[in-house]
Amino acid sequence: MSGTYLGMPAFPVAAGEAVRDTTLRGNLRHATHTIRDKRARAVAELDDWQQLRAAGKQIKDDVLRHLDHYLVRLEEAVTTAGGTVHWAADADEANRIVTDLVRATGETEVVKVKSMATQEIGLNDALAEAGITAYETDLAELIVQLGDDLPSHILVPAIHRNRSEIRDIFTDAMGRWGRPAPEGLSDSPAELAEAARLHLREKFLRAKVGISGANFMIAETGTLVVVESEGNGRMCLTLPETLISVVGIEKVLPSWQDLEVFLQLLPRSSTAERMNPYTSTWTGTTDEDGPRTFHLVLVDNGRTDTLADEVGRQALRCIRCSACLNVCPVYERAGGHAYGSAYPGPIGAILTPQLRGTDTALDASLPYASSLCGACYEVCPVAIDIPEVLVHLRERVVQGGEVTRAGNRVTLRPAKGHAAERAAMRAARWALDHPAALRAGQRLASRTRRFHPRRLPGPGKAWTDTRDVPAVPAESFRDWWQRTRGTGAAATGSGTGTGTGTGIESREGTK
Amino acid sequence: MRVALFVTCVNDTLYPDTGKAVVTLLERLGVTVDFPAAQTCCGQPQFNTGYRHETEPLVRRYAKAFEGYDYIVTPSGSCAAMVRDNYPRIGERARAEGRGEGLAAVAASVVPRTYELTEFLTDVLKVTDVGAYFPYPVTYHPTCHGLRMLGLGRRPQELLSHVKGLELVELPGAEECCGFGGTFAVKNAAVSAAMGADKARNITSTGARAVCTVDNSCLMHIGGTLARLGSEVRPVHLAEILASTEEQPYGGIR
Numbered sequence: 001m002s003g004t005y006l007g008m009p010a011f012p013v014a015a016g017e018a019v020r021d022t023t024l025r026g027n028l029r030h031a032t033h034t035i036r037d038k039r040a041r042a043v044a045e046l047d048d049w050q051q052l053r054a055a056g057k058q059i060k061d062d063v064l065r066h067l068d069h070y071l072v073r074l075e076e077a078v079t080t081a082g083g084t085v086h087w088a089a090d091a092d093e094a095n096r097i098v099t100d101l102v103r104a105t106g107e108t109e110v111v112k113v114k115s116m117a118t119q120e121i122g123l124n125d126a127l128a129e130a131g132i133t134a135y136e137t138d139l140a141e142l143i144v145q146l147g148d149d150l151p152s153h154i155l156v157p158a159i160h161r162n163r164s165e166i167r168d169i170f171t172d173a174m175g176r177w178g179r180p181a182p183e184g185l186s187d188s189p190a191e192l193a194e195a196a197r198l199h200l201r202e203k204f205l206r207a208k209v210g211i212s213g214a215n216f217m218i219a220e221t222g223t224l225v226v227v228e229s230e231g232n233g234r235m236c237l238t239l240p241e242t243l244i245s246v247v248g249i250e251k252v253l254p255s256w257q258d259l260e261v262f263l264q265l266l267p268r269s270s271t272a273e274r275m276n277p278y279t280s281t282w283t284g285t286t287d288e289d290g291p292r293t294f295h296l297v298l299v300d301n302g303r304t305d306t307l308a309d310e311v312g313r314q315a316l317r318c319i320r321c322s323a324c325l326n327v328c329p330v331y332e333r334a335g336g337h338a339y340g341s342a343y344p345g346p347i348g349a350i351l352t353p354q355l356r357g358t359d360t361a362l363d364a365s366l367p368y369a370s371s372l373c374g375a376c377y378e379v380c381p382v383a384i385d386i387p388e389v390l391v392h393l394r395e396r397v398v399q400g401g402e403v404t405r406a407g408n409r410v411t412l413r414p415a416k417g418h419a420a421e422r423a424a425m426r427a428a429r430w431a432l433d434h435p436a437a438l439r440a441g442q443r444l445a446s447r448t449r450r451f452h453p454r455r456l457p458g459p460g461k462a463w464t465d466t467r468d469v470p471a472v473p474a475e476s477f478r479d480w481w482q483r484t485r486g487t488g489a490a491a492t493g494s495g496t497g498t499g500t501g502t503g504i505e506s507r508e509g510t511k
Numbered sequence: 512m513r514v515a516l517f518v519t520c521v522n523d524t525l526y527p528d529t530g531k532a533v534v535t536l537l538e539r540l541g542v543t544v545d546f547p548a549a550q551t552c553c554g555q556p557q558f559n560t561g562y563r564h565e566t567e568p569l570v571r572r573y574a575k576a577f578e579g580y581d582y583i584v585t586p587s588g589s590c591a592a593m594v595r596d597n598y599p600r601i602g603e604r605a606r607a608e609g610r611g612e613g614l615a616a617v618a619a620s621v622v623p624r625t626y627e628l629t630e631f632l633t634d635v636l637k638v639t640d641v642g643a644y645f646p647y648p649v650t651y652h653p654t655c656h657g658l659r660m661l662g663l664g665r666r667p668q669e670l671l672s673h674v675k676g677l678e679l680v681e682l683p684g685a686e687e688c689c690g691f692g693g694t695f696a697v698k699n700a701a702v703s704a705a706m707g708a709d710k711a712r713n714i715t716s717t718g719a720r721a722v723c724t725v726d727n728s729c730l731m732h733i734g735g736t737l738a739r740l741g742s743e744v745r746p747v748h749l750a751e752i753l754a755s756t757e758e759q760p761y762g763g764i765r
């Protein structure tokens with residue numbers, strides 16, 4: 001992934017700072033709650049939502065199982081339709097291919113459709129190094145670019161900004177990138193949109209090269225699909241002479257019929273619309289209409305490695321709708337930047353450690369950026385069990401084990417910084433497997449309970465900084481039961497049951 | 512009907528009153544309850560932190576401790592969910608790692624017999640009025656594992672609505688996580704505390720005297736946050752409300 005995120009702190013550190021930023025929390029709370037409620041209403045309109053969701057999952061699973069087959073079909077179809085297909089194993093290769101293609105046109109400017117894949121590989125930085133300026137044309141991406149900022153949401157990259165911040169960014173920066181913002185710009189949405197429109201129109205009319213991603217690629221015809229709301233995508237896809245699309249290999253669908261399922265799942269999950277305003281499709285090149293040259297750059301960048309993992313591979317079903325971000329209580333408070341990649345929120349927490357590995361402190365901390373509340377899984381339109389993958393990746397972090405990296409099986413060592421926890425878990429396991437030891441511990445805690453501090457040192461401090469600790473009772477349940485009912489004795493209540501016990505408990509008691 | 516109480520390690524050690532309340536309640540409903548002393552912990556903290564292999568002996572222990580019981584009843588939504596959702600997964604992974612069918616079979620033997628308390632009451636005993644008395648306004652926080660993994664639905668509210676004297680007050684943002692999340696509470700303390708503070712604010716806004724859940728681990732976090740914020744709202748496990756009667760009322764609220 002992009003070097004932009006290199007050296008970022010572990011999630012708890014960045015999230016801790018974000019939590020203290022009250023403007024940010026207000027912006028995020030307002031935005032996520034609004035879209036969350038709208039999504040719930042849009043989804044509730046369809047009686048067959050759960051069937052659609054199951055169909056989406058099934059189609060994607062089939063694609064992943066036969067990815068090689070569908071990709072070859074796609075390549076054939078795109079080539080037949082007049083396009084050229086390039087294969088990129090990683091971000092560097094993808095950036096090199098795109099840079100060379102733009103250079104070959106002799107242009108130094110490109111217009112861009114909002115794309116997660118190009119964010120993931122850090123394309124804009126790579127182009128800038130080669131002296132090529134990439135203009136983002138999606139409104140929110142434009143705000144991020146003008147503000148010299150990083151995206152913090154998949155669908156609404158500037159979700160962390162409010163209207164008056166956006167007005168300031170436009171007034172400040174538009175002039176440096178092209179047409180300045182109108183005099184006396186207010187923060188009304190209509191005026192802000194108009195300012196963006198005027199600024200961007202110049203770029204659309206001048207640009208000779210467009211760069212896009214794609215939401216879907218249809219193997220049977222070689223057709224690419226972009227789903228959007230603003231129409232800027234349509235401009236970039238039709239006006240330039242050369243179109244370069246950079247797409248992750250998992251975005252392929254077998255046929256147009258499969259698209260039907262996703263054109264229902266995606267808009268309702270993402271913008272809470274029944275149908276999105278613009279759906280653009282293109283198949284290679286067409287004489288006298290649209291770009292004369294079309295390149296498709298297929299990006300792996302960790303995807304086949306992810307595919308090799310039985311539990312983790314479900315993350316590749318993701319259609320980037322961002323519903324999981326909008327319902328996530330952790331995302332709502334930590335903000336998108338704390339996740340340190342183009343993919344924030346729950347999906348980022350399971351995708352980034354797979355695409356990028358768990359070698360850095362940040363990447364190793366991502367699987368823990370969740371309370372496992374399960375809200376993400378509940379809304380995911382392709383039923384990715386995000387909590388399951390999070391726990392699976394935690395295991396990889398604390399325990400290491402076999403993973404695939406760049407196509408090779410390698411054995412990971414356990415991540416640093418978990419040694420004390422590992423020892424504690426082992427000790428706890430031992431105690432929990434020896435009830436007599438557990439009971440001794442409980443009794444010790446009860447006997448010393450008068451001396452327990454209200455504020456704890458060390459790791460316990462993280463608890464007592466904001467929460468009281470519960471008082472240890474004078475007697476554990478286990479001891480109360482034994483005192484009042486006797487070991488292994490049946491209950492003495494007026495019950496109708498037999499309740500004779502199994503005898504395990506008396507054996508255990510004498511150990 | 513052989514019924515065993517799985518009290519859970521948290522309740523055993525820190526909240527024995529909840530365990531006692533389950534015993535009182537079930538006996539009042541004519542059920543004889545056993546407490547197999549071989550039980551310890553379901554392994555949820557280990558499993559959710561990434562120590563799946565450390566969890567395996569606890570899966571076996573659980574199955575052995577509750578062998579022969581028709582019903583294993585637990586006053587913890589997350590521990591019930593651990594058994595029902597994750598034990599089969601642990602068995603499946605052991606099989607995939609070439610360690611045989613044993614653990615999967617062990618897991619399968621306990622899944623259908625494990626019940627969260629409100630499920631046992633409404634689905635097995637088929638009662639919603641348990642003859643309880645609790646003369647206070649109460650708000651209910653549906654814990655995530657109870658809500659989304661177990662799918663408890665409105666069972667807890669049904670039970671509460673039949674408690675004499677109890678006024679059930681709706682909790683704003685009820686379905687949002689309280690921020691406990693096991694080790695999440697210390698690993699991501701800042702975010703956890705922010706979530707807890709928002710939950711506490713919503714709870715106090717209801718004017719309820721008590722906040723009730725089906726899980727004392729979440730309640731420990733919620734109650735600890737409320738206490739630190741100086742709130743008078745009492746955290747009370749659902750079992751303790753259902754155990755309370757006019758003859759033997761709950762003593763924690765004055």
Ligand code: SF4
Pocket residue numbers: 269317318319320321322323324325347376379380381382383384
């Ligand atoms: S993981 Fe699911 S909910 Fe989240 S962005 Fe991807 S498809 Fe949407």
